[in-house]
Amino acid sequence: MRSLRLDGDLDEKVRRAAAIRGESVSEFLRRAAAERAEDTLAGTVRERFADVAGVIHGGGGRARRTGDAFRDVLTRPSPKR
Numbered sequence: 001m002r003s004l005r006l007d008g009d010l011d012e013k014v015r016r017a018a019a020i021r022g023e024s025v026s027e028f029l030r031r032a033a034a035e036r037a038e039d040t041l042a043g044t045v046r047e048r049f050a051d052v053a054g055v056i057h058g059g060g061g062r063a064r065r066t067g068d069a070f071r072d073v074l075t076r077p078s079p080k081r
Contacts, residue, residue: 004029
């Protein structure tokens with residue numbers, strides 16, 4: 001069991017938010033703490049995707065040409081309306 005103290009402004013925000021969600025203040029705070037704990041324990045994006053990042057190799061080469069394609073689009077005359 002934990003207890004916590006909130007300043008007046010935060011206490012009011014929590015009460016209003018809990019009422020909007022139709023939850024008790026305790027339930028609202030439990031859910032908020034659980035979400036924050038999960039986010040924190042999940043680690044960095046790199047850690048979360050370490051098992052899949054870099055697994056597929058598509059042969060490459062396409063990214064090198066994107067600058068040329070982008071330049072062509074920007075320098076192309078605009079159509080007359």
